[in-house]
Amino acid sequence: MISRRAQRINPSPTLGISAKATQMRKEGLDIISFGAGEPDYDTPEHIKEAGIQAVRDGFTKYTATSGIPELKQAIITKFKKDNGLTYSSKQILVSNGAKQCLTNILHALIDPGDEVLIPVPYWVSYEEMVKLVDGKCVFVPAKKDFKIDVATLKKYITPKTKALILNSPSNPTGAVYDKTELMAIAKLCVKKNIYVLSDEIYEKLIYEKEHVSIAAFGEDIKQLSIVINGVSKTYSMTGWRIGYCAGPKDIIQAASSLQDHTTSSPNSMAQKAAVVALTGQVRSVETMKREFKKRRNYMMKRLHTIRGISAQKPDGAFYIFVDVSKLYTNEVSNSSVFCEKLLSDFQVAVVPGKAFGADRCIRLSFATSMEHIKKGLDRIEAFAKSIYKGK
Numbered sequence: 001m002i003s004r005r006a007q008r009i010n011p012s013p014t015l016g017i018s019a020k021a022t023q024m025r026k027e028g029l030d031i032i033s034f035g036a037g038e039p040d041y042d043t044p045e046h047i048k049e050a051g052i053q054a055v056r057d058g059f060t061k062y063t064a065t066s067g068i069p070e071l072k073q074a075i076i077t078k079f080k081k082d083n084g085l086t087y088s089s090k091q092i093l094v095s096n097g098a099k100q101c102l103t104n105i106l107h108a109l110i111d112p113g114d115e116v117l118i119p120v121p122y123w124v125s126y127e128e129m130v131k132l133v134d135g136k137c138v139f140v141p142a143k144k145d146f147k148i149d150v151a152t153l154k155k156y157i158t159p160k161t162k163a164l165i166l167n168s169p170s171n172p173t174g175a176v177y178d179k180t181e182l183m184a185i186a187k188l189c190v191k192k193n194i195y196v197l198s199d200e201i202y203e204k205l206i207y208e209k210e211h212v213s214i215a216a217f218g219e220d221i222k223q224l225s226i227v228i229n230g231v232s233k234t235y236s237m238t239g240w241r242i243g244y245c246a247g248p249k250d251i252i253q254a255a256s257s258l259q260d261h262t263t264s265s266p267n268s269m270a271q272k273a274a275v276v277a278l279t280g281q282v283r284s285v286e287t288m289k290r291e292f293k294k295r296r297n298y299m300m301k302r303l304h305t306i307r308g309i310s311a312q313k314p315d316g317a318f319y320i321f322v323d324v325s326k327l328y329t330n331e332v333s334n335s336s337v338f339c340e341k342l343l344s345d346f347q348v349a350v351v352p353g354k355a356f357g358a359d360r361c362i363r364l365s366f367a368t369s370m371e372h373i374k375k376g377l378d379r380i381e382a383f384a385k386s387i388y389k390g391k
Contacts, residue, residue, distance in 0.1 A: 008131050013355035014124055017339070021349035032376035033349040034364040037171070038238040039318070044277075044284040047235060051273035059272060063265040066256045067094025067244070071271045074278040075244050082203070083213040085227070087246045093256050094274075096266050098201050098230035098243030103129050104255035105226050105245060106163075109195055110135040114162035119148045121321060121356040123171045123199070136160070139357060146173035146312065146321065150184045157188075163195040166214060169202040172356045172363040173321040174314020176206055182214045186221040196225045201243075204234040204285055206316040207293045223248055233317075234285055235277040240270040292318050295366040295373055302377045308384050318367040321353065325360035327387045335359050346379040 017035040024031045054060075066072070072092045079085040095101045102125075110116065112134035118126050120139045130137045140156050142148050153164075166185070168177040177185075189196050196214055203211045215225035230243030245252070296313070299320055303311045308326040324338055332338050335352035339362060342348050353361030366373060 005132065005134070009128050012124055012128075014351050017349050017351050020343070024343075024347070029347055031343075031347050031349060032368075032372050032379065034366075034368065034373075034376055035349045035351050036365045036367045038367060039233065039236040039288060040367050040369065041236045041284075041288050043236050043240070043273075044280075046280055047237065047273050047277045050276035051240070051269045054269040054272035059268055061268060063268050063271060065260050065265050066252075067092065067266065068268075068271050068275075071244075071275050071278075074275050075246070078278050079227070079246060082211075083227070084216045085213060085222070085246070088249070090249050091252050092244060092246050093252050093259070094242065094244045094266050094271065095259060096241045096243070096263050097232065098199070098228050098245075099125060100259070100263065101228045101230070101243045101245040101255075102126075102165075102197065102199065103132065104258050105197055105228070105247070105251065106130060106133045106135065107258050108251050108254040109163055111162075113160060115158060115160045117153070117156055117161060117164040117194070118357075119166070121146060121170075121172055121353065121358040121361070122165070123167060124355045126165050126167075127357075135162070142175075144312075146170060146175040147177055147181060148185075149181070150188050153185065153188060157192055157194070161192065161194055163197055164189060165197045165199065167199040169206055169211075169314075169316025171202065171317055172319050172351070172353075172361075173312070174317045174319050176209045176211070176315040177214075178209065179212050182212055183217050186214050186217040189224055190220045194224065196221070197228060198225055199228045201228065201230055201233055202317040203229060205289060205292065205318060207289070207296065207314075209315050211316075226251060231274050231277045236288070237270075237273070237277065240267065240273060242266055242270050242274040292366060295370060296320070298370065299364065299366055299373060299377065302381075306377075306381045306384050307388060309380075318365055320364045320366065321356075321358070321361050322364055323361050324384075327384055329387060332387060335362055338362060342380065342383050346383045348376050348379045348383075 021031045021033040072089045110133045115136045115138045116130045117138050140148050198214050215222045226247035228245045232238040300313050311322045335354045339352045351363040
C-alpha cells in the first residue's frame, strides 16, 4: 500500500533520539541529552515582540509564496553585507525552514538517476532528500579533518553528476572550509558544470575562522550556486520555521512554483519576526557564541582525558564528532549499540555516527547547559571505563 518512494525514506535519527530522551524524562528518569540540534537559548525578546506585534496587527493571512518584500530585502542586504553577494528579489526564496529550501531546490534540479555528491560525514537529511527526488547519492569520503579535497572529489565525478551538497560549518563535525579549499572546489565545479548547494545555516557560529561562501568566487560559480541559510540556529528560532535560499533566477522560480503546490507561503508572523532578526542588534548572537565556545573548550578538554575516545576540535556549529571505535567490543560493536547502551545504562542521549555515514563516531551537541555537559561527560567517562574493564 505504501509507495516505494516513501518506503525508501528513513526517519530522522536525531529527532528520534530527542523524542526518546523526552519520553524517558516524562517517566521520571534523569536523562542528559547531547542530541539537540538547536540552541538552548530562547529567541531574543525583540524578535519575539515582532512576531507578537504581527499577530496584534492582524498580519495573519497568506503572503506571497516566496516571501514578503521586506524580508526578501533584509535577506538581500544580509547577503551583500556578510557574503559579498548581490541578488535581486526574484533570486530569493523564503521557505518553511532551510530544510524545505534544500528539498525544493533538489526537486527543481534533480531528475531520476542524476548523481548528487555528498561529503561524508553528512547531515542525516541530505541522503533522504536526494532519495526523495529519485536522485542517486554518491558519497565522497572526507580527510581526517572531516573535509573533502579536490583530488578526492574528482574521483567521484561522472557524466551523471549534477550537484554537490556542501555544508560549512558542518553538521555533524563543525568543520569549516577555508578560502583556499573553497576556491579549488569552485574551480572544479565550474569546469565540470556541477551545481553547488551550499548549506550555510551555521554561518554565524564560527569560533576562530572566518566564514566564506563558495558563491563569492566569481560570476561563473555564482551561476552554479544555490546558497541556503535561515534564522533557526543564529537567532535560536528553530520553531519559527523560516529558511531562505538564493541562486539563479530560473532555479529559484522553479523552486517557488513547487512551493506553491506544497506549503504555499511561510508563516506570516514568523516572516515579520525574521525581518527584525536579520536587521536588528546582534548582541544576543555574540553572547550565545561566546558561551558555546566556552562549552566547546571544556568538552574538548574533558574528552581528551577519557580513555578510548578521540575528538577533533570543531571550528563552527555546536557539535563535536567523537571517535569511540576503540571502545567497540563484541557486545558494543557499532555506534547504534553504543548509543543504545549509553542511554539505557547511563541515561545519556547522543546520536550514533552511523546516521551521518560514519559508524566509528557519535555526535555530541554542546547546545545544552554547562551543568548538563559536566554531568553527561561524567557518565560517558564511566561508560567508557566499564567497557575497558570488561575487555
